[in-house]
Amino acid sequence: MTLFQARSTLAVSADSRRPNANDPIVAPEQTISTMTAKICAPPLQERWPLWWKLSLGAALFLVLILVISIGWLFYAGIGIWGIDWPVVWGFAIINYVWWIAIASGGTFISALFYLAEVEWRNALNRLAETITIFAAACAAIYPVLHLGRPWLFYWLFPYPNVMTLWPQFRSPLLWDFVAILTYVVSSILFWYFGLVPDLATMRDKAVAPHKRRFYGVLALGFRGSESAWRYYHVGYGLLAALMAPLVISVHSIVGLDFAGAATLGWHSTLFPPFFVFGALLSGFAAVMLLAVPARRLLGLEDFITGRHFDILGKLLLTSSLCVGYAYLMEAFTNFYGPDAAEKRLFANKITGELSPIYWATILFNVLTPQLMWLRRVRLNEIFVVLISIAVIVGMWCERYVIVVMSLRRTHLPSAWGGYTPTIWDWLTLFGAVGLFIAGLLIAIRLLPAISMFEMREVILRNARRDR
């Protein structure tokens, strides 16, 4: 099948599938039935190509590393990490913020653009939401691992207990716990709810009895009746309306985890919007990064077209400018404000021994995305991949700057310290990347990669318009 011909390189030369600015949202030759057939085919396929098996194997190896790292962490204690005094927060918090930000793109594209009735989102929302739930899952691991006594994490719940103890409602960490929990649960619900009609399609398309049973159970008896669709649209709309503010709130609250503290370098009202900007930037970058291989490897060139790259590129550029603004304002408030210690810390960030990390942040998050001004770059898959990777690395560096570099230089010079991550820090980071990739690979193996029922609406609408 042509669908599964692995393309060893993302060849740019003489490739008819290259993104083009004039591409329509869906290739005109696609009809509802060809589209459905094409999207349904991969999950129903018995044998999957080598690239999938190899990548899944590699990803599962990383998952194994994650499991070992976590096991050793629980056994030996969080002293196996590089955190120390005064840098008591390290990779766990950096990774947490990084992942939760990556997760934002899906919700934003899926929910906000749904409410805005934007057509192009329909080709990307499944992919984006899948990114969201696995990134959010990766993010959700870290706050628990981060604890000195992780087995007591449930003390954050306001549950009734014999000692009538409540959690401390003033703590940003409690808000964070609630926000993350809400976000993860809602994201999964939203993703699953959006899958139901497609699962019903899969049920109907599947031939093998076990597959029919599998998709049948997951489809929850959705039969596509008029009333079911009516309720479905209302429900989906409500969920979307819930998710859109949630994505803002969760990142604002992650920002408050820092801004709510009196710590140097964190104590800033800029942080909540700054974190939302940062989240959007990494979210768009993640969707863009994964759209390229998804499109090529799953043969979705007809559905994820040049238009999508054009739009995503512009979104990435916009959020990068917002982030750039936040960086500028951070510098300005430090300069304009009265706090000598803040000034000293900022000077250390931009000129100290770890300043390359700060400048890498600026380079990757603000300067590199400026290439997206050029349409040629937005439509060039290689550039898109490189810029997206740069942004994702840059966002990780940004969190390193915020967490580690701030804690290294606190108010009292006598309490200044250093921070050196250990092998376990790195393994826990890469292990989670494996978990994320494994999740995505399994998801595309089992589920349609594009929302078929929403795609049908687009194709129908296009057909009507053409007539």
Place this chain on the structure above:
Amino acid sequence: MSSVNAQWRSLEELMQDPDFVSRVEQEFPMLGAALSAPRDRRQALTLMAASLALAGAGLSGCDGAPEGHLIPAVRMPSGVVPGMPDYYSSAHVEGGYAAGTVVKHFMGRPIKVEGNPFHPASLGATSPIAQAELLDFYDPRRAWGMTQANLPRSRSALEQALGEQRDKLAATGGAGFVILTGASTSPTLAAQFDALRKSYPQIRWLHWEAVGRENAEKGVALAYGGRFELKPLLQDADVILAIDSDLLSAAPGHLRLAREFAARRNPTRAKMNRLYAIEATPSLTGAVADERFIAGPRETRRILLALAAALLGGAPVEGPPWLDRIVSDLRANRGRAFIHLGPDHAPQAHALVLAMNEALGGRQAVYTLLDAVTHASSDDSLSLASLVTDMRAGQVSSLLIIDSNPVYAAPGALNFAEALGRVEFSLCLSATPNETTAAALWAAPMIHPWEGWSDARAFDGTASVMQPQALPLYQGVEPYHVLGLLLRPDPPPALDLVRQTWNDRLGGAVGDAWIDALAQGVIPNSASPVSNRPLRDDAARAALPEPSSAATILLFRPDPYLLDGRYADNPWLQELPRPLSKISWGNPLLISPRRARELSLANGDVVRITLDGAHVTTPIVITPGQSDDCVVALLGFGRRHAGPVGRNIGVDFFELMGRSCAAPDIQKTGATEELAGTQHHAAMFDESGVYARSGALSQFLADPGFVRRSDEPQPSFYEWKPEGPAAWGMSIDLNACIGCGACVVACQAENNIPVVGKAEVLREREMYWLRIDRYYDGPPESPKVNFQPVLCMHCEEAPCEPVCPVGATMHDAEGLNVMVYNRCIGTRFCSNNCPYKVRRFNYFDFAGEERRAIESRNPEVTVRARGVMEKCTFCLQRIAAARIVADRDGETASAVVTACEAACPTQAFTFGDLAAKGSEVAARRAGPLSYALLADQNTKPRVTYEAHIFNVDKPEETQK
């Protein structure tokens, strides 16, 4: 029979098994060493028989315990209330001199050392070493058996060998028999030596300290023609000149001297004295001096000559330009001026300084001369060098080494170990196995001072009887018993000897006086009488020896906490950051900033230092304020035969000692070693004045509140009002703090704070609740030093509290910021939010991994688990104890003394109830010098500081 054979064989095999040997070694070090040594079958059988005998002895009870005391109590002894502490007086002896202590017991177990307020050398304070004695007492390494040629022997075998020595002594009259021990002030030991001399006229003994004060003693002898003790009276000294001095850190009576000095340091409470320091390498005395001048050994000689010329008359010698100012200040304060010279200077220099002091007219006012306190060696000509010569020449047939470690600590040039091999009979008594026990023919475990009766005298001669604090934990031998065995086969117990010493002097009602003396820890009126011996005329004409002309001179100084290495096995002292370098677990070579630049060395660079063919490799640390003419080696590290704590930590510089005065050759090796420092910021910091505030006396006189003019009261959304009956608070006087570290160890002992070890210190995870920050101010070549103890500030608006998601840190009604360990889940947000960074986190099970007897911990303080945050509690357990007493008596708890406050020699800490009328802490807090650390954070800390005032006219003058 075959089964028996098989069994023997298997046991033999077992003993060759490295695993087994290493396990045994952990438990019984000497046995392990013996087991791993190659041997034939016959020896193996002997060995096993011996170990079986030892095991039997172990089962049947403590070998060395007094009889009749081992019956467990059916009813509690009267006076012991379960759960309540008991206190017994003792003394900590250092260099022979005693400083009184009080040992706190819980149910018979010593858990904490406090100072003895009745003792003149303590006045209630303790040194870090005295505090850390607790761990030495419980050290499991003390459980080693007697050995002959490193093979286990029984106690009776040793007694038999000593009996043979007794016969030999009787035959030879003591010729060839030498006793080597440390400096001693014990009258009982002196009496025993005298008895030995009476029986065996030719017996000799040597009081030898690796880091001793013999230069000062000889200087006194030169100046006054006899053995005397110089006792400074610093409370009346208006001007003090300290030259390479250890007046506040190690001199006899230093705790008292520091108290007297500090009592005159806060201009709000007393007329300030003025301290000038001239030194080659920074010391605690120099760090707190009003003006500190740097002079290498050659320049110091010139300064001494110039001073002598100015004060004693004679041809003027040109000194440095600033010396005139000092001289005129000394002259202007005739009768109230005192010059102190450090123990590293030659006896002639000491004689000269004594003459200058006489000329300044301060005798009886700022110092007195007392009859000698220390016991003299058997003859003046005997020194370690002459002893080694005698040993080499075969003139020493028997050597008895008591509580001394010459194989490690003798100057390397002497090669004591080789000389020891030529001695026919040698016995080393030592609490734990060390280099000398390994090299001596016989070695025996000595009791810890807390396990037996003894006595010792303070720097002013005041005597203390040291009573046992516990029955011997291990089978130690008493030194008195060994010496007694040389006299007769059944020597009297130590108690009888000590009582015999004091029976005569305590006068009539011996029983009561004895009990009082034990209870108070001092024998009343036992101080040495003041001597009126006049200065010898030629003291003023003492000729100073010419110092080395080498460009760089290698100076040796004792490590402030390990001294000559005897405390190398003590984890508290190993980990305690050195006051100025803030380095623990190591002794890098101290080198001046300019010399380091010349050699292009950075902190931690390893150099190879060669002197007369001997060489050592050592990392270096750049030491601001050190003379360019010298590099300084700290002694006491690099022990090869110590326990797991001290073995091979740091570098043994004794190896280079006693060599020529040529310039050492210092070569960069290219390697680097990480230094386990606890303060990581770059040494220089311009804005340190914001934190540890200081100023000149003239500034204070012009505007008493000048230190806090910049702190504007800030508005707050939340006004928390203390509810409590009490409002606990603390004031720390930076004028008094000399950075000695006593408070840090006291806090560690009181609050069960674990030692984390070098690897974890390198990863910045030390656990101190109380740390002493050291700030440098001014140029690196000669900065001013500011010490600042930092502990939990117990902020009224504590930033740590609102951020904890589970409410594990809260405020109590009396203003204490309390930490609920059980509730802590370890988010560590509180630490992020603490501007003072006083919170410490248990990254591992530090307390569980500590090699420390559980019995030595304070039962009133929770031992923290892994994954839990901890911090200073203001000694909540002490507050709670005071509350119980107050509740019982229907009063408000007020008299609470925290552990740091109790230990501090200079009374820098004042703790108490801010709400109580007339409380000292409230008065200090209201004083003009009082300020809050990081006041701009608006945390309203309950701990405030009194700014450091230097007795100088203009601020820039301090920046010499």
